[in-house]
Amino acid sequence: MTTDIPRVEPVVRAAPVGGAAPVAPPAPVATLEGVAALAGVSKSTASRVINGSPRVTEQAVMRVNAAIAQLHYVPNRAARNLARRRTQMIAMVIPERTAAFFADPYFAEVIQGAAMYASSTDYTLTLLIESEADAEKTHRFLQSGSVDGALLLSHHSSSATYLELSRSLPVVFGVRPIDDLEFEAHTVDVDNMEAAAIATRYLIDRGRTRIATITGPLGATAARDRLAGWRSTLEAAGLAGGSDAASAASPDLELVEEGDYTPASGAAAAERLLARGVPFDGLFVASAQMASGALSVLREHGLSVPDDVAVTTIDNNSFSTDTKPQLTTVDLHTSEKGAEMVKALLALIAGEAIERETWIPIELVERGSA
Amino acid sequence: MTTDIPRVEPVVRAAPVGGAAPVAPPAPVATLEGVAALAGVSKSTASRVINGSPRVTEQAVMRVNAAIAQLHYVPNRAARNLARRRTQMIAMVIPERTAAFFADPYFAEVIQGAAMYASSTDYTLTLLIESEADAEKTHRFLQSGSVDGALLLSHHSSSATYLELSRSLPVVFGVRPIDDLEFEAHTVDVDNMEAAAIATRYLIDRGRTRIATITGPLGATAARDRLAGWRSTLEAAGLAGGSDAASAASPDLELVEEGDYTPASGAAAAERLLARGVPFDGLFVASAQMASGALSVLREHGLSVPDDVAVTTIDNNSFSTDTKPQLTTVDLHTSEKGAEMVKALLALIAGEAIERETWIPIELVERGSA
């Protein structure tokens, strides 16, 4: 498939003029001492105006500020952190499989929301990529006092590890750890069961009776909760199994296929669903990305949406609006979730007593697919 | 469209047992002093073994390591940074519009490549989200000695600002600044003109003579370079303008439409192209994301690919393989670009003289769309 090009080695092209580029000069850094001297005050006073202490004369404030401006002074962070014993920095830990991670608009939204909220505070948000090869490295970083707290989105890496971490650092989870039991983590999340229930109920309300589902990776609690929401809603409506009463007794007959949240996996799952030969008139897909893939497959098989198969999903993003028809979905208010995670973490850092769990409200968005 | 739910306010649910959650205890931190004491050596020696100095007895090494293990000691980063006058941390600055940014697999790949390379070194990579509301904040952070160097991917924020920044901090650009002229930045990039030329030439070699193009946002140099590559290739082949000789004289007649790299914009651009009523048998789309959108539109209009319209594009990612047919494209080796950016930055930090420009090789990948 690929044309045969020997090896991928970066090519270095010489700079247009002259030889190797000279390294930037050692950059003369202004220091608090310099500022104080120029302003004619002590370091203490200079420090006070920099930190907005009210115990300084307006006179001093002006002179120090002038000196700062003139010197382009920026406080040295390491020194400040060391003295204050905190860093004014929080980290969002994200899994290294960034390709998959970032391609998922869900995470992008969480990050976006977190970043925006953080920028309204005086904390800096840093995304810490968790190296799979060396998870210890991430761990050490987190425990080295580099950040004042951490936001965790990884579902995978053993929550036991993070339980330990959360004993030495304020931590807020964006996902429910699998072994939730004794783990008293602070979490900000959405009610996934309810989201799935809303989407499924919508199909039922539209008169659909044979409702299939495409799930997310069932290793994660979110995907399991959504599956459970679908199932319990069908059961409550006496439609368990997605087709008829008989199937309720044998779960294998349930119309469920697993995907991994990518569009391709949604397409593949839809193919498998169709291959069963068991007719269905409703389909709840656990994410918009997968739904977009499933939609193409339904169309290829000559099935019209929503007429032949009504489809509902979860996530309100470009994947739910780029399709034809657009998807009826449950908006998880994901960017707000990011913001709430930061808010909770800062409260924790500030030593405030906050509740263990914060639930982000969800909302049905009706469009053309069901 | 949206069901009417009043206001989005996070819901806080009380913890199952007891009242508000107690904040984690102050975490007893082990210090170098403690380690030294436990190991029965001086802080100097303890520090030496921690930093792998060869000037220590094996005896000392063992005892210090034992103490470290026993105390779970992790060096305080602020103190170390202050003493060393460097941070062992580098930042990748990314624009705040993370939704759009992250949804683009291109950036995800760059980050991925950078993260993986960084994890093989003793530098930590942090993603710094550039707040649009307060770009100054990002700037101050960068100048406060929080990081040893920065990787820049933003095309927008005035490169003048970063020119200034690059005078006080090693900086490597992943995109070519617009006002390249006097700006002697270090950059790691791909030859966009050549990539477009390869893709366009491929269409010509397949006998296509009326070749249209969908460009990226022309405010960025990469998009402009790709447009230029398409144009110059057509001109060299005597096919300028995409249809006939006449159009070469009037550029307005050129079959070019601008997109913004999203699938939706690719679809819209394809619609506009078709609406012109000027037939074309070849289409070069500046990114796979846009190409996937364009493909849907072509299909909707009953045009078959590659028979009626042969399509080539740039970027080898899920968007170029999720389509039917899959896309013939130019692989930009994007994750390697991320790695090379880090490599260049670390060299700069180490004070090595590196070339101004590093070019990442590109490669044609033949698939079914042309």
Place this chain on the structure above:
DNA sequence: CTGAAAGCGCTTACAG
């Protein structure tokens, strides 16, 4: 309101 001084937790010449 302001300064001198101690201290944050490390690293690193400097002697030995």
Place this chain on the structure above:
DNA sequence: CTGAAAGCGCTTACAG
């Protein structure tokens, strides 16, 4: 090879 000491650049009680 090892230790005592100085110093990294800030902040913050403590006196005044």
